[in-house]
Amino acid sequence: MQPIVAAQRLTRQVEGPAGTLTILSEVDLEIEAGEAVAIRGPSGSGKSTLLGQLAGLDSPTRGTVHLLGQDLSSLDEDGKAALRAGKVGFVFQLFHLLPGLTALENVELALELAGQGNRYSQAAQMLESVGLAARMQHMPLQLSGGEQQRVALARAFVIQPQVLFADEPTGNLDADTGEAVADMLFTLRKERASALVLVTHDTALASRCDRVLAMEAGRLKSVE
């Protein structure tokens, strides 16, 4: 079966004041459909950069990335966006809900971009399933961190994504709330059989994945 995400000799360099800085170096990686992979590593090791590369949020200096079977280098920005629409979900450390939209509208937006109909009932149902039925008309700023991340989970999973990219999804939450959010994340993923690429420095969270990769100084050093 074709991997859902594949990177080959992926390298990302940036020009800095001290010359060229290599953030990712010759990374090779394959993730199968429905597989949950954690990428662990200390701050600055390049794990978020790798996540961005795999999701097509940035372009590599060298190497290739295939997402959902499509070579990302062959696509322009709009092409990559179209590829993500309705098939790829995201959860961020800083939640990144649109502050001008209500919780419900934030979830509806993902359905709209995926070109799906019947958005209101789907979004409402999804919010209900993350326990936010009573908060649907709230603005993001009126929600706690945990609630905001649950809206983000609803937004990510409402489109039944084939793959979900999560960047430190519990990094901004206290331990109990983080635990609850993580439970919800893994439950929803399982229900929808979505692949998961999870970037975290939390060992416990990483260990809930099928596979854990360690990132150090831009290289995937070991595979546990």
Add this chain to the structure above:
Amino acid sequence: MIRAPAHLAAFIRDSRSGALRVVIIALVVAVTAVTSVGFFTDRIRLAMEQRSGELLGADVRIEASTPIAPIYRSKAAEDGLAVSRQVEFPSVILDAEGMPKLVAVKVVETGYPLRGRLRVSDQLFEEGTETDAVPEFGTLWVGSTLLAESGLQLGQSIKLGASLFRLSRVLSYEPDNTGIFSQLAAPRVMMNRSDLEAAELLSEASRARHRLLIAGEPKRVATFIDWARERDDPSVRIRTVREVQPEIRTALDRAASYLGLASITAIVIAGAAILLAMRLYARQQQDASAVMRCLGASQGYVLRIFLGRVLTAAGLATALGCAAGLIAQEFLASLASSALQVELPAPSFRPLLAGVIVGTVVALGFGLAPILSLRQVPVLRLLRSEHDMPRPSSILSTGIALAATFVVLLWQGKDPVLATWVIASLLVLMAALLTIGALLVWFVRRLPVRHTVFRYALANLGRRPGMVILQIVALGTGIMALLLLTVIRVDLLDSWQRTVPDNAPNRFVINIQPDQQRGVVEMLEEADLTLPGIFPMARGRLVPEKSDGEWRGWNSGGSRESGEVPSEFNLSFSDDLPVSNELIAGRWWTDDPSRAEWSLEEGIADSLGLEVGDTLTFSVGENEVTGQVANLRRVSWDSFQVNFFVIGKPSMLELYPATYITSFYLPDNRARFAGDLVRRFPGITVFDMGALIEQVRSIIREVSTAVQYVFAFTLLAGLVVLYAAVQTSARERMREIAILRSLGAKRRRIWGTQLTEFVLLGAMAGLVAALFASFAGYLLSRNVFELSFDPGPAVFIYGIVGGAVGVGAAGLLAVQRVVRRPVLQSLQRL
């Protein structure tokens, strides 16, 4: 799209945040300025044209030296316009001693004048009372001059042509007889048209001027004028209100320039605020754009969303601005109509369309570039916040903004030359502001300062040079507008009002015979009445010249069509350039006395299609006088001095019979002096120009008041720019203040640093603004308003001090909440 209400709700929530609110406020100001000025000038123009119509006795006048074809009258009547016929010709009556006396007969019919009112009296040289009547059958109304000169009395009967008439009233004032050159040099006799045939006064050979007076609803009049012009009938001249009096025309043109300038300034300044606020709005919306892109939105989708919000803002602001414009113009109109003592006509709805166009064009023109950048926000920003959207291209932003301004200018003024001139000036201004801003930042960064508060403030300015330069440009533009409006506007309006001084000559004396010249001057001097000069004047008929096989001159196509060029001229001669004239082309007389030369007023030269070096011939008496055009003059018509379209070299004209003309100021309480003068020097004619002067003065006065109010919008726009400029750095400041306070910095120190930074920024912007306001004032006064203007040092003091205080206060106001807010709250909001 998600449900439209959701987008609308998102827009409303966005508009509560500072940036979009500034955009809306700035747009409301721009649209209000445009619509209120549009409505108001529309109404003032109509009122002024009505007033000017009094000088014509109509809205439009068809003139001919033969009876006017009946089709003009029937067409006007068919169009629902009021019509009145008039004939004017010289004739002779016998005075009390049985001596023949030349008179100017005006034959009128009921309805005359269609605009303005006659004044009649039972006494000589009295102001008289207004009347709607015309002389009754068998009676004549006569000018005071005639009774004074002829010894005839009211109630007496005289013979005119074949009929006997009773002299029933003294004609004190004819609204359409105030222009000095439009009058015949003979006293007035007015009669009823129904007497004309019986009196047998007119034959085919008579030198009569036939006129058809037409008035009515402006649109219908305009249609009629178009129809009449299309006929291209060489036997008639079409005279409209704008062509009657150069004095009124100059005042009206300047009025339009001032009001137009006021609204254009408001638009440009509001544009600057929009430019700043849209950049800020785009920065605030980066995450939203990145999230949408991350969820699969195309760049087009993102663009549509934000463009939709900008257009919604534009629509909302336009609606508010149009409503505010309607209210504001009503207020302006009520002020003006009490000053004018007339009911202003209702405005047309065209200004509303202008409001909608300006609202949309300005919103897009000044706000499009940042929105275009928004679709290119790197999605990676969601993982690493340091990834910012590409900065909107300055060239693109400026290009679109200038194009928008050009479109608005063109729409407003329909004058591509003026629009190009304004755009070029704006370009130069922005380039210069950028350069000076960069130099100032460079200089400030190198100031050796030890005091920590100052050092930190200077470091702050140096750390964000791009932002600071942008703020200097925006604040500089805002302060410049304020300076132009406060200091320079007053100077400009003052010098405009000074063009008609209190003692501007209000009496013109013509037909002074050479042997009377000395006596007239002496009598005026004895009476302590200042005499600006006494000028010789000969009547000359323009002789068309054949050039390149084609007739050129007064009867060439273009000039005849406009109906502006007379065929008879009052020619004067002088060794020197008259005082209120300015030489604009060629040179004053050459030293060669044998060379025949003319000096022409620029407008008449243009109408005749003549340039320096061309040849021009006049028939004077029995002879023809030919000379070369030596120079062109610009004449201040509204100075009310004696002015001539054509001046010849003395050697060409001094041998021909000439009379003299002079003007003087006669205070109201000495009005009888004019009668004394006429009685002592029979044959001379004294014209009272007081009414015309008062009209020009009232136009200047009324428009000055209106301009002050209209400029208030520009002032408002300037304040919005200040606010927007401070807002652009608010977030960075919030962060800095919160961090400094968390590190233990005292509030006093934070206030000190912020205040110093704002004051320095304001002073720098003020300096730049003062420089440009002086320059702009100089250019505007010379090129647009044709007035002399000398900017003083006050503008710099106001600029620098005002900038420092204004920006300092606005800045502190903007950051005071952040300084007072608990540190944690500030940090959480970032």
